[in-house]
Amino acid sequence: MGQALAPDRVTLPGPFAVGRYARKLEEEMRRRARVSLIGEVTGLSRSKAQAYFELRDAEGAIPCAIWLSDLEKLALPEIGLRDGAEVVIGGGPDYYRGGAQASPAFYFRATQIRLAGEGDLIARLEALRKQLRAEGLFELQRRLARPRLPKRIGVVTAESGAARRDLLAGLERRGWRGTIVWAFAPVQDRHAAPAIAGAIQGLAAQPEVEAIVVTRGGGSLADLWAFCDETLCRTVAMLRVPVISAIGHERDSTLIDDVVAVACSTPTHAAEAAVPLDLRAARDELARRAVALRRAAAGAVATRTPHLVALARGPARALRRERLDLNRKTREIRAAAERGVAERRGFQRRLVAVVLERARRRAAGPDLERRREALRRAAVALRAHEPEHTLERGYALVEGEDGEPLTSAAATRAADRVSLRFADGSVRARPEPGT
Amino acid sequence: MAASEQDRNPGPESYEEGVERLEQIIDRLDSGQAGLRETLELCREGRDLVNYCAAELDAVGEDLKELKLDELAERLAAGTP
Numbered sequence: 136m137g138q139a140l141a142p143d144r145v146t147l148p149g150p151f152a153v154g155r156y157a158r159k160l161e162e163e164m165r166r167r168a169r170v171s172l173i174g175e176v177t178g179l180s181r182s183k184a185q186a187y188f189e190l191r192d193a194e195g196a197i198p199c200a201i202w203l204s205d206l207e208k209l210a211l212p213e214i215g216l217r218d219g220a221e222v223v224i225g226g227g228p229d230y231y232r233g234g235a236q237a238s239p240a241f242y243f244r245a246t247q248i249r250l251a252g253e254g255d256l257i258a259r260l261e262a263l264r265k266q267l268r269a270e271g272l273f274e275l276q277r278r279l280a281r282p283r284l285p286k287r288i289g290v291v292t293a294e295s296g297a298a299r300r301d302l303l304a305g306l307e308r309r310g311w312r313g314t315i316v317w318a319f320a321p322v323q324d325r326h327a328a329p330a331i332a333g334a335i336q337g338l339a340a341q342p343e344v345e346a347i348v349v350t351r352g353g354g355s356l357a358d359l360w361a362f363c364d365e366t367l368c369r370t371v372a373m374l375r376v377p378v379i380s381a382i383g384h385e386r387d388s389t390l391i392d393d394v395v396a397v398a399c400s401t402p403t404h405a406a407e408a409a410v411p412l413d414l415r416a417a418r419d420e421l422a423r424r425a426v427a428l429r430r431a432a433a434g435a436v437a438t439r440t441p442h443l444v445a446l447a448r449g450p451a452r453a454l455r456r457e458r459l460d461l462n463r464k465t466r467e468i469r470a471a472a473e474r475g476v477a478e479r480r481g482f483q484r485r486l487v488a489v490v491l492e493r494a495r496r497r498a499a500g501p502d503l504e505r506r507r508e509a510l511r512r513a514a515v516a517l518r519a520h521e522p523e524h525t526l527e528r529g530y531a532l533v534e535g536e537d538g539e540p541l542t543s544a545a546a547t548r549a550a551d552r553v554s555l556r557f558a559d560g561s562v563r564a565r566p567e568p569g570t
Numbered sequence: 571m572a573a574s575e576q577d578r579n580p581g582p583e584s585y586e587e588g589v590e591r592l593e594q595i596i597d598r599l600d601s602g603q604a605g606l607r608e609t610l611e612l613c614r615e616g617r618d619l620v621n622y623c624a625a626e627l628d629a630v631g632e633d634l635k636e637l638k639l640d641e642l643a644e645r646l647a648a649g650t651p
Contacts, residue, residue: 284584341639410630417627425620435599435609
């Protein structure tokens with residue numbers, strides 16, 4: 136150690152006061168050219184005033200710091216500055232000489248930071264996503280009704296590619312053999328966006344296309360960037376035909392996934408989304424429903440059969456009931472009639488008894504004596520007027536030959552013979568003519 | 571006569587509409603609430619729906635047809651289906 140220091144003592148200037156040297160170093164560092172560096176952010180931390188991180192790549196790293204006031208001015212997306220993000224920073228080396236209580240430190244003082252590569256794309260994508268969401272464009276396609284059994288499907292994809300094959304295989308698994316309208320388009324990088332938008336619009340213009348699938352295989356975000364194109368995404372959002380996307384692999388998220396009716400992770404899933412109905416299962420289900428319908432119909436008839444039978448027997452039963460009712464009424468009427476005759480007979484018997492009683496009373500009562508006396512007096516009076524009693528007093532009755540009294544001289548003159556009836560007998564006589 | 575034609579179901583416009591109506595019919599029949607006349611009408615409508623849905627399944631279950639948008643557009647422009 137002592138041997139190693141020996142040459143310095145002879146050849147180096149100084150010794151300088153360390154504080155003065157530190158200040159000189161600080162000035163020297165700050166005079167160095169400002170540059171931009173690219174690397175990955177690691178060890179991100181924040182104090183009250185600054186954010187600290189290391190910028191690193193495979194060959195080395197530099198400690199970095201940025202004043203929070205500068206960082207806020209950059210308006211980075213929230214996900215922008217984070218561990219693992221690839222960033223481009225602008226600034227220069229800086230040396231903090233420390234103080235009585237503060238430790239010295241070396242930093243690359245950053246005044247600008249932007250996300251690099253995919254990080255940059257992601258940041259731009261996030262900004263665009265935020266804007267389209269705010270405009271309500273994410274909801275439009277999702278509100279569209281999707282047919283469960285479309286007859287015609289439009290597909291936008293590359294003419295040669297695994298996505299096309301996978302989509303066909305998915306549809307075949309569904310048992311779907313309708314009509315596919317292919318709209319082949321380049322699907323690589325951002326320049327493909329207008330062709331893709333044109334293909335989708337062309338399919339949507341076909342009246343019988345009920346759903347549109349847009350698909351391509353996996354790739355980097357730059358490869359898939361066409362599907363993050365603002366114009367393309369706005370076009371899709373406004374279509375009235377539901378669009379189903381399957382762009383890249385499961386981890387990839389393009390902007391078109393946000394505006395379509397359904398975003399799928401693979402072409403196979405897109406086939407299932409385009410034809411939600413599994414035809415084989417649907418046939419089985421329909422057959423079950425047909426059976427259920429027949430069973431329900433048979434059940435409805437079976438439960439009503441007793442009632443129907445009862446209804447069929449109804450007239451005979453009603454007739455029998457009426458007949459029984461009629462018989463009963465007939466018996467009642469007869470009984471009532473017999474009761475009426477008996478009552479009338481009783482009444483008559485009572486009436487006769489009353490009459491007889493009255494007759495008996497009349498016969499036996501004081502009226503009889505009175506009437507007998509009147510009768511006796513009448514007989515005396517009558518007898519006083521009998522001719523025999525007159526004859527007894529010396530009168531004679533002139534009678535004709537027929538025994539009829541002759542009560543005038545002319546009748547006597549006209550008679551050939553007369554009979555003079557006295558009280559003690561009759562004397563026959565002949566009137567003299569001319570007297 | 572006019573009233574009965576208005577009451578008659580116009581028929582489903584899609585497979586899913588047909589299936590939905592068919593389920594309603596089966597539920598109604600299973601409930602036992604339908605009268606005899608309604609039951610007979612529901613059974614007739616249900617049979618029609620089963621036939622309709624089966625035809626819809628057949629329409630997309632036979633042969634896959636593949637068209638290209640450009641060709642289709644040209645045919646439409648030429649007035650041929």
